[in-house]
Amino acid sequence: MIRSVVFCVLFVAVFGANLKSYPKPRLDGRIAGGYEIDIEDAPHQVSLQWPDHVCGGSILSETFVLTAAHCTYGVDVEDLTLRVGSSYHASEGQVVKVKRSILHPEYERITINYDFSLLELEEPLQFSDVCQPIALPEQDQDVEEGALLLVSGWGLTYNPKNREESNDKLRAVIVPKVNDEYCNAAYSQWSGITEAMICAGYEEGGKDACLGDSGGPLVQNETLMGVVSWGFGCAQAGYPGVYARVASVRDWVKQETNL
16 A cells, blocks of 8 residues: 555656656655644544554544545455544544445545545444544535644654654644646656545645545544545655545435435
8 A cells, every 4th residue: 555755756767758657646645734632622533553653534423534545445344443532542532343345336446536435333322522524525615725734643753853753643644635737747757636535735845644644534624624634755745635526416415425
């Protein structure tokens, strides 16, 4: 699942213009430029575990969670659990079992298009200050260029000024929505982005989310606008993070969950 920066650079060097037929780069393991938050600040956030933390996710209702398809593809649902209601991925809160995983029917492993997976829980969640559903956007609702969004997760951290930074506790970073044309051009050698994707980040890099944060929420005004999906490296200048665009599948979510 992991595609390191070095691996991606080698692919570019070896395959050049033919790279469009090869897998897109995956997130490589760090949330950069972020800060610690408490679960009360993001009570919709969950840790997807197999058996330890592998991805994030967002609570949609008492019985459904949304994560990334690449987090659950090929995994036996009996091996999946979720930790909810905790600021820590390895302790506290409640661990619940997953009953069913529903991949989006148009999910594409190579292009990472429609990177969505709905998880149905074996037992309903009990809502509280640390466990709450997040609102969903309308079908095809837009996010304005430059709008600030919050992404959170327990992905491995990277801060050159503080190498002792820990990912034990939930972290977050604020990133602006990036122009679709700019993002499409940035990733043109990987066939660009699709209407089921949204990009966020800084042109100069420095703040981003990566593997371990995959499947987690990208939020604007307490509404789930994106799911952490893919990108080149981590917080690399000129390469914003790419998120699965929730507004592109709102009707599908309703069809599968009745939400």
